[in-house]
Amino acid sequence: MAAKVAETLDRLHLGRFHYRLITVAGLGTLFDSMDVGIVSFVVAALVVAWHLKAVTVGVITSSTLVGMAAGAALAGLLADVWGRRRLFMTTLLIYSLATGLSGLAGSVPVLVGLRFLVGLGLGGELPVTATLVSEYLPAPGRGRGIVFLESFWAVGWLVAALVAFLLIPAFPVNGWRIAFLIGAVPALYVLYLRRNVPESPRYLERWGAQEAARAAAAAAAGRASGGMPAERVVRHGARPGELFAAGHRATTIMLWVLWFGMNFAYYGMFLWLPTVLVREGLPLVTSFAYTLAVTVAQLPGYLSAGLLVDRWGRRPVLVVYMLASAVMAAFFAFARTPAAVLSSGILLGFFNLGAWGVTYAYTTEQYPTAVRATGSGWAMAVGRLGGILGPAAVGWMLGLLRWSLPAVFAVFVAVLLVATVTVAVLGRETARKSLEEIALDRVPS
Template sequence: MTVSDRLDSLPATREHWRLVVLSGLGWMFDAMDVGLVGFVLVGIGRDWHLKATDLGLILSAGFFGLFVGALGAGRLADRYGRRALFLATLLIYSLGTGLSALAWNLPSLLLFRFIAGLGLGGELPVASALVSEFAPATARGRMLVILESFWAYGWILAAIVGLGIVPTLPVWGWRVAFAVGALPALAVLYLRRRLPESPRYLAVTGHVDEAISIVRQLEQAAGVAPVALEPTPAAQAARASTWERLARLWSRPLVRRTLMLWLLWFGIVFSYYGVFTWLPQLLVARGLTVARSFTYVFITTLAQIPGYFSAAYLVDRWGRKPTLVLYLLGSAVAAYLLGNAGTAPILVLWGCLLSFFNLGAWGVVYTYTPELYPTPLRASGAGAAAAFGRIAGIIAPYLTPWLLSSAGLSQPAVFALFMAVFVLTALDVLLLGEETRGEPLERIAPTELAATPLR
């Protein structure tokens, strides 16, 4: 039995869930930062007399950081380890968010949002790779969707801060909001110092004794007797260059998976950030007060939680592929209904439906992505897919106000565009995706795939 075999055969223990919680807390504050931007744009635009397109640049600067962070951190995590990058990305995020509170003009804020995006973009694919490599095969989907569910708690915190601080502090509200987002993340950074490195990563990079030591701790936590473990051959891909790694992602054994994931990430990021980062502004444009619009966004945010937990239930019972297709199509229907909502209560109803399906789909995306790549390429593959998606994150926040103002489209027409993107993304998964439910990682993506000769 190898280290990977043993990890998949163990039951889920308190140590596994501790890893999920400590990873999830950082994820929560990352989400809080993204959510806060949507709430503070109103205050920033008012204080600095900015146009809607200028506010879109603030969002796009953060997403450009997400793109660079996801691409760079994935490669570094495969080279230097998951744990080191896990800690570094949270520190960078905290620094960027704290500096955002001190911004003195638009260019300085764009720079600080880029730095915050670097940390956020790097943490998410590395965190999902780390948890997927610890989780037993039968519980992997549930654990990763629960990890992603911390995103909802971050948005809820963002809504609470947005409701409690931004409207009540007309001048300093948005600065205080950014400071509140930075400080708790530093506490999580302190707690994470005791997290172990991924045993799978240690095994394939030649640190077999360290990997076995961590497996023994998990065996002890599960109350089972230790078993003899065979060494795992070290993978040369761990020392490959960035371009060699990208080339391997598009090699013949992995090309279908990479194409499916890149299209999936682009579609879901484009639709999510095109809708949710502008939702408070869109509500204000419909004649609601800032406080009232924030209240409605808070209500729709609460619907994310049952969306995550329903997906967590289905993903290990029904499967990744059918669950993801269902939730993407549900998002498409909800986006169309939201764009055509006439009254405030109906708008909240369809907003809740969109939150339910869309965030449930996100939970499956973060489960599915790291499973499809071998361990030496897992963080690089997840990071590259996320980075390609972040290109859509750069485009969408700027495109939405442009479509509504310069292009003269109505809100129903813009939301119809997002509906179409959701449908096309579901077709991508349906036609190119493959099922991974309950399969050991090494059976889904053997380590040998990382060393396939490039042609």
Template sequence: LLFSLGSGLSALTTTLAAFLALRFLIGMGLGGELPVASTLVSEAVPAKDRGRVVVLLESFWAGGWLLAALISYFVIPAYGWRTALWLAAIPALYAIYLRLRLPDSPRFAAVRKEETVWKNIVHVWSAPYRKETVMLWLLWFCVVFSYYGMFLWLPSVMVMKGFSLIKSFEYVLIMTLAQLPGYFSAAWLIERAGRKFVLVAYLLGTALSAYFFGTAESLVGLMASGIFLSFFNLGAWGALYAYTPEQYPTSIRATGAGMAAAFGRIGGIFGPLLVGSLVAQGVSVTAIFTLFCLAVLVAVLSVAVLGKETKQQELA
């Protein structure tokens, strides 16, 4: 509800302050929705199918990206940004309609809810779960930092490399299409090769693609590296959402997943701001994308060293 109201009302604003206030509301809605959705599905699906189903759930993020890219390409030039924001509110309102009949988590319903929110937050950092929490916070920060830093700037980076804005939207749309096979391949692999393998492999693919995208000069090089960047990065995102809720017991699962995602959003704030700052200082696109490559490698190390395999394990 917060997300859809913020999207629709943003189209009515006439000042930057009002627009930013409503974008803040949208962020609250999105930030609260994502970890709860993945936790709810994790607790409702049998262990043998849980990873695959959660990754497929997250694949609809790519569907939204594709729709947003199409609106950017076709609607904004002809009808303006306000129309685009009104359209963005419609799917969220439909989601509210669907949620009216959605049952709550059977696992959560079976747990006596005696602990307060603050006790749950402290529990996430208690000795039995401290290692998992450190791993997840590092992983989320680096993934969200690099994702928003790279993908929010993709059209602008294409412009910096000599293409028109309309052409940039077109190329980004093509790159975005690669997100879907990235998700689907991760969904296929995650119950066969395991969570750690998928995360490490797809994050390594993300790091290499980011480096080559930053160094590419030709259109073929940019498109190829951009397609691989979308493929691997969004496949890693799907595995991340499947992996995160499995680190905690039911009593603190959503709290732990939400806190990790929230810490990651700090990276999502700094990533795009850092790109803008570095561009203003004349830092090259190559150097900027190399920085994101290194951030993703830190995420790889956190999973490889601190992570545990949770494939087909029953939730605690």
């Protein structure tokens, strides 16, 4: 029976159901990204409005990242117990409410607590969303579909830049509050749009809800009629220790190194780029035009990776794009003219975000259904630790050690190269294989 449901899903072409699923899932990712992107602008406004010190600013920004790490690990575990759909809805609800309430915060402790909750929902939604969508997509187009899903992240950054530059200067006192509210209200509408998304048929089949699994697969094929039957799932909780069982150990190590390295480099480079380059005497990076150009370049990066990932394979595309990211980071470090800064920044955004899209697609394919969300969530949680340490390391290297810009970026290049080599050595190709076939490849003989 499991084979029948899987075969039904894998025989399909990407159609109306899949594109609608990618859209309603991707809109949530868009608002998640918008929140992360807008925080740097909001904090800058809060420094003036609330007369904040640097330590307080660090606590506010870190609270979101800590929440994201906790949310990814917790939501992954719960999604393997309670189902993908429940967490698909719950995490976005937590994010939406906490983001809206952040705009009403009247003190630093309240804002820190709310930002932690925002991170909890945001960090939890990303692995659950990628897992749910991945389990619906047919094998030949699964990589492309997940990369396109993650491309909504770049659109969110673009929206964040537009909102920040249009609202915060126009409303210097309360512009940051309006920005948070703008992020919350549309997210609640996306939650409404998600109400009809059925549970993953692979998850339902795995835990014995045969009738519901067949109905969900029929919905994906466009043959559904009537309402969805009751799930009646006998759930079994996944344990993080299973990720280091004989069939998964190398995969887990590879994914944790990959996610840590990608987050460390991404947040370290992109959150600090304006500050670092202004420090180097290049005020160009403070302009809206620069921010817009680098952000827009991320979209074709996703698109190119999406077009290649099912043809070349996950591992080759990921290795090439990560190596290119390392090269562009090195060029960026030595850029000393506006043209060099702009061109290297655009190419860095292009390749780095293309690699991000493939990373999500590759991650959700690595584990069997029973622990897929747990494995994805814990990999992303480890990655969030890298996202916390990356920006902190830049401050430490520039402030205490007084390193030059090339020396700081040499660290990012080294981290990206370590992650690249780890994927090349420990990673296994998953393109054009069913999720069930990949899972069997992981079982030790």
